[in-house]
Amino acid sequence: MTRVLGKWKLETQDDNWDEYMKTVGVGFALRQIGKRTATWEEIRQEGDDWTLNITSTFKNVNLKFQLGEEFDETTMDGRKVKSVFNVEGDKLVHYQKSGTVGQPDCVIIRERVDDNTMTATFEAIGKSIKSVRKFASA
16 A cells, blocks of 8 residues: 555656756646646545645646556646556555657656655656656645
């Protein structure tokens, strides 16, 4: 059972966030919005069914999935990817396989740090680019 279930509000992101977004193909204008947008995540589980709701002042995304099953995802910035979620230890691991030539595959690892903190580590696979966003319990 992963400990990241619950509601989370974005508190901080590291200096690599813009470079990560650029590396995965997000254009300049959307990167500027992405750096300044208030964001909340809610992660729920009901039996085998999982939901990740990402709410922001710009756009909202609702992902419904079962662990280990690939599904089509349109990311917040409009990229079309094939996604799979897995629980690895206490981490919720989100793999995104790019469908666009030149865009790297990505992995997002959500992990609870303590009772009130969750981190989401974004990595562009094969590009040596990582960014960490820190969330507080909401």
